Amino acid sequence: MSAYPILDQKDTRSGFGAGLLELGRNNPNVVGLCADLTGSLKMDAFQKEFPERFFQVGIAEANMMGIAAGLTIGGKIPFTGTFANFSTGRVYDQIRQSIAYAGKNVKICASHAGLTLGEDGATHQILEDIGLMRMLPGMTVIVPCDYNQTRQATIAIAAHEGPVYLRFGRPKWPVFIPNEMKFQIGKAQRLIEGSDVSIFACGHLVWRALIAAKELQKEGVNAEVINVHTIKPLDADAVLASVSKTECVVSCEEHNRYGGLGDTIAQLLATRLPTPQEYVAVNDSFGESGTPDQLLKKYGLDVPDIVAAAHRAIQRK
Amino acid sequence: MPLTSTVATASETSIAELQRIASQVRRDIVRQVHGCQSGHPGGSLGCADFFTALYFNVLRHDPKNWDMDGRGQDLFFLSNGHISPVWYSVLARSGYFPVKELATFRKLNSRLQGHPTTHDGLPGVRMASGSLGQGLSVAIGAALAKKLNADDKLVFSLHGDGEMQEGQIWEAAMYAAANKVDNLISTVDYNGRQIDGDVDDVLPLWDLKAKWLAFGWDVLETNGNDMAALLGALAEAKHRTGRGKPVMILMRTEMGQGVDFMMNSHAWHGIAPNDEQLAKALSQLEETLGDY
Structure with a gap:
């Protein structure tokens, strides 16, 4: 897509690491916690520069969430780091009671989300975390799409009062969001304007959606691509404005089809503007070992899947 | 070695005064639980002396100028949130909120939820608790x-002995010692009972003192229903802060302490007295500060 040239190939987790380091330099209340994955989460630069504000908790994620909640009492802004599976499902009750219900200003930062974690396989490839987190009252859920946006989002959530779940990933991925494109929590970004179908995507699949739109254009279909980086609160105005025009929807996410971005959009549309919708999501299964590209293909999250879903959606208008 | 031998302890008159307050706190507990016909009187009664000592003698706190951050003040966290009636009583009696609000315990639209929460802005409460094992x-x-x-x-915290069965407690125990969190005094309400029966029958803790020592904590033991001993232990615990180790007080209590028919059993862990039982309980507890 000529409008979005590939600027670089970088992992989104490195965007988190870069953002956290910037925060450390600009906000003395920002503290980091990690459960024995400092290198994987790219928190090592923060740890090195601010050792007194970094807490290595060991392989004890429940304790990490509780300590983070306690650190807010006294004005700290804790950023916890571990894999998405261990950031959510493993510690759901700790997040529910000590962070969400208690209204604590903790930033739960989760790497290695989804299938693109790759070879480690299904134990680590959580596909349910968006749903888990979005069900918690008061939780903000953000899934940035590339390195630049993950850096921006990391910085933005420090200024947001309240618990946040920030989801990112492991593999190197195209960097295409220009630095001058501002990130705002809760404000979806229309990356391509179109009139035939609205493609809503988050995370790694935004890049896939851009490629799919290019393919669709060759076939005479003008797809609108919207980056819904904030799943909760959903930018209802942006979704409704696009759908009013296109009258059909494709949702794309690296997540189970239950509980994620697709359901979030469907829930809005069911109550406000019933619209044909097709899901590009994992079909209620666990993942497996493989390369990110192999897995996206096998589990139906690749460019041809988005193109086919767009055609199905258009036919249902 | 008696714990009270190493530090100055409270005077006889202040012990007597704290005991008078604790009697009123116990009345508040049974009346709250009776008022809504639910709640946990047993553990609350057992810890009445501890809470009274903490809030009326030990904590350096300013109830009238409460805020969430609590900078410049001692902080207390209740991890075993089900004994909320005793906490609500001492919070109200020490000035965090009006005593008459105790009448709203566990009722609709109350700030005094069954388990404590920050959700409704109740002064004195800095964390939601109830799901066990998280407070440490x-x-x-x-x-x-x-x-x-x-x-x-x-920072002070209180935990149930049954709560020691939660794995997160031991994650936290390991962390605090390894990282020399020596401005922390935790206490276990060691009453030997939990909902399903005696702790020794449900899942024995075996040598709890040896466990905490093995995890690197400084461990004290005391009788949590003897005000003089309790004050001595808390003073000694404060004395031992700042020395590179977190401090644990294993506090032996009797569930239901102060109401004879609620003692020596786990039966009153989580049930409320009826009118007749309430009258009998109150007849054993002197009204010292005026009922709400």
Whole structure:
């Protein structure tokens, strides 16, 4: 897509690491916690520069969430780091009671989300975390799409009062969001304007959606691509404005089809503007070992899947 | 060696005064639980002396100027949130909120939820608790924040002995010792009972003191229903802060202490007295500060 040239190939987790380091330099209340994955989460630069504000908790994620909640009492802004599976499902009750219900200003930062974690396989490839987190009252859920946006989002959530779940990933991925494109929590970004179908995507699949739109254009279909980086609160105005025009929807996410971005959009549309919708999501299964590209293909999250879903959606208008 | 031998303890008159307050706190507990016909009187009664000692003698706190951060003040976290009636009583009696609000315990639209929460802005409560095993981690976090803020005040926490069965407690125990969180005084309400029966029957803790020592804590033992001993232990615990180790007080209590028919059993862990039982309980507890 000529409008979005590939600027670089970088992992989104490195965007988190870069953002956290910037925060450390600009906000003395920002503290980091990690459960024995400092290198994987790219928190090592923060740890090195601010050792007194970094807490290595060991392989004890429940304790990490509780300590983070306690650190807010006294004005700290804790950023916890571990894999998405261990950031959510493993510690759901700790997040529910000590962070969400208690209204604590903790930033739960989760790497290695989804299938693109790759070879480690299904134990680590959580596909349910968006749903888990979005069900918690008061939780903000953000899934940035590339390195630049993950850096921006990391910085933005420090200024947001309240618990946040920030989801990112492991593999190197195209960097295409220009630095001058501002990130705002809760404000979806229309990356391509179109009139035939609205493609809503988050995370790694935004890049896939851009490629799919290019393919669709060759076939005479003008797809609108919207980056819904904030799943909760959903930018209802942006979704409704696009759908009013296109009258059909494709949702794309690296997540189970239950509980994620697709359901979030469907829930809005069911109550406000019933619209044909097709899901590009994992079909209620666990993942497996493989390369990110192999897995996206096998589990139906690749460019041809988005193109086919767009055609199905258009036919249902 | 008696714990009271190493530090000055409270005078006889202040012990008598604290005992008078504790009697009223016990009345508040049974009346709250009776008022809504639900709640947990047993553990609350057992810990009435501890809470009274803490809130009326030990804590350096300013109930009238409460805020969430609590900078420059000692902080307390209740991890076994089900004994909320005793906490609500001492919070109200020490000035955090009006005593008459105790009448709303567990009722619709009350700030006094069945288990404590920050959700409704109740002064004195800094963390939601009820799901067990989480409070020690939170207390550690608050203690770390105090260190970062160069705040020399202390963090206290209370836990049930049944709660020691939760794995997160031991994650937190390991962390606090390894990281020298020595501005933290935790206490276990060691009453030997939990909902399904005696702790020894449900899942024995075996040598709890040896466990905490093995995890690197400084461990004290006391009788939590003997005000003089309790004050001595708390003073000694404060004396031992700042020495590179978190401090644990294993506090032996009797569930239901102060109401004869609620003692020596786990039966009153989580049930409410009827009108007749309430009258009998109150007849054993002197009204010293005026009922709400």
